[in-house]
Amino acid sequence: MELHLNETEQEFVRAVDRVVRGYLDTPRKDGISVPVHNGWSESLDRALREAGFYDAARESEFGAVCPVLLIEQVARSPLTAEVGASALVAPLACDTTIAGPIAICRAQNLGQPIRYLSVAKTLLILSDEDLLALDVDPSMINANKGVYAYPFGAFAAAPDLSSARRVGDAARAVIYWQIAIAAEGAALMQAALDYTVDYVKNRRQFNRPIGSFQAVKHRLSASATLVRGAVWLARRAAWSGAAQDAAMAALHVQQSIPEVTYDCHQFNGAMGMTLECPLHFWTHRLKALQGELGGAAFQARQLALARWQPCAPAPASASPPQTRLSA
């Protein structure tokens, strides 16, 4: 057990930070954040790809932990680059190289808006037991102006899947998709929490910082506990690549998002409701992740299946209690 980053991981984080550092400011005009519905930054996405960070998972010295560290670092930015599918799912679940940016969805969701589809070169589709790759024709996609701060897109008409090719196993893709959701969700919650903590330290009401009220302190401290737990679960899942760990990490994140997001907005008050306040860059994305891949209900089911095989017979040692109220 060694939970500190090793030297390779530390150097990786420093290298990513050198790129991300240039993208930490929110878009502003006259000192005020410019309202945007979509935080997509083609420039950040390109810079990360060209630096080779998305290939880390293919290198044995980096493994799957480094892509998670990459996701953590990029999520600090109010802007969006497509990292999870390109840096984690494709390298670890696909048999071949996949052109990015990459969107990913389940086959039953092809008719719905899909995260990153409006900017994607490839769509990965989980179809029964197979993972399929479909080249994206931009002329077939309607950009979706939603509330989630990601570049969503939807097919103008049902896509022709006859040209989709099998690139891997769906079960393996689910694992790395869950880890990507968990890592990005945890990091976005951390960014939203950091912004909020800074705000409540400086915002004064009743002649004192609002962060000095115990009602505020306790809820933010509870949120911090959820967030730190989520970060560690995502890292362990990346390290193990186990279905159980991945489902657990995604479940914990998707169950924590509503509480953390609500409290961050609550303590930023009306200002936090505005698009002039950068908080929405993180919380809008969190809301998108909350329902990704079937949401917490799906992850809970996956975790229960992986852990307890609900259909399997119980071990002989599990004797029922001797009395029952219903007896």
Add this chain to the structure above:
Amino acid sequence: MEFAWTQEQVAYRQRLAELVRRELPRDWWENYAHDGPYPPRFMQFARRFAKVLASEKLIVRHWPEAYGGMDADAWDHIIISEEMWSEGEPRSSLYMGANWAGPAIMKYGTEEQKLQHLQDIANGEKLWCQGFSEPESGSDLASLRTRATRQEDGSYILNGRKIWTSYAHGADIMFMLARVDGSGRAGVTCFLVPVRSPNLTLRTIPAMQSAYDFHECSFDDVHLPESARLGEEGKGWEIVRYVLHHERVGLARYEYAARTLEHAVAVLKARGEFDSEVVQAQAATCLAMIEAARLLAYAVVDARVHDLPPSAETSVARFAMIQSDRAVGNFVTSFLPDALTEPGDGRLRAHYKTAITSGIAAGAAEIQLNLISSGYLELPKEA
């Protein structure tokens, strides 16, 4: 980053698990469910169990060799904590000596105190209890009133009361705090007090979790030699912080919660009642909370292995443990309510009774949130 245990650690865990399986009485959980690990017969069992542990040098492996340990690291320490807490802590309050009283004596004690106490702990000779809370000083520990009056010969006379003291009736030594002078944190001083001292009387207070857990301890002119004082006068608060940092993650409640959950799921499966997706989802939620708490505790252990100073991450881990313990208690109450009636299921009943204390013992949950807000989030103090 590496999340795997070494082969040696796996073997150590198996050895502990086998030892516990071998030594625990068959009716352990049934008796535990009735009155927790506190009744006299449990304390007597703990003394026998301590001898077994001592014979295999398993009590203080994480201590330096010079004090009877094996220089094992903090991971070793957390493994024994997990294996003991998950089975109801058969060491009883022996763990207090090994986890924090001993280390505090190593750090702050005189050579005489080290000679007097450390070998006893390592050999499983003495059980400890903790005299911190008072009738008017619970979470606000710094307001404690028990007074130690210094005599001309350097000895002290103790007067006051301690309360909620677990294990007191069966313990040998109390690690306690008293005020020599001053107010607030200043003047708080640490003493090592024989529980059977003249003029120290104990009253057992029946409680929800056990008829034998809580005690009120009255000190009426209890005479203590100067050698009973640990550290300098007025340094008690510093020692308390050191002690609590060790205690808050030394109790592996997440492992107890984890094994209770596994047992509950096994019972539900045996009954054919685990098919519901609602039940499965609730179990999965509990498991995720437990594992988050486990990793947060491991982060604290990892920091200790790297010789980093204590931080508020200890409170983050502790709050997560409390939440997961509560979640499991609620899971059992929701889906196996009949298991909590007598005779029911010993393990589930035992956890149910202790889960309610989770947010109070070793520092209230709200105190942990205060510590997180000041030490981790660095939020401003109240005006």
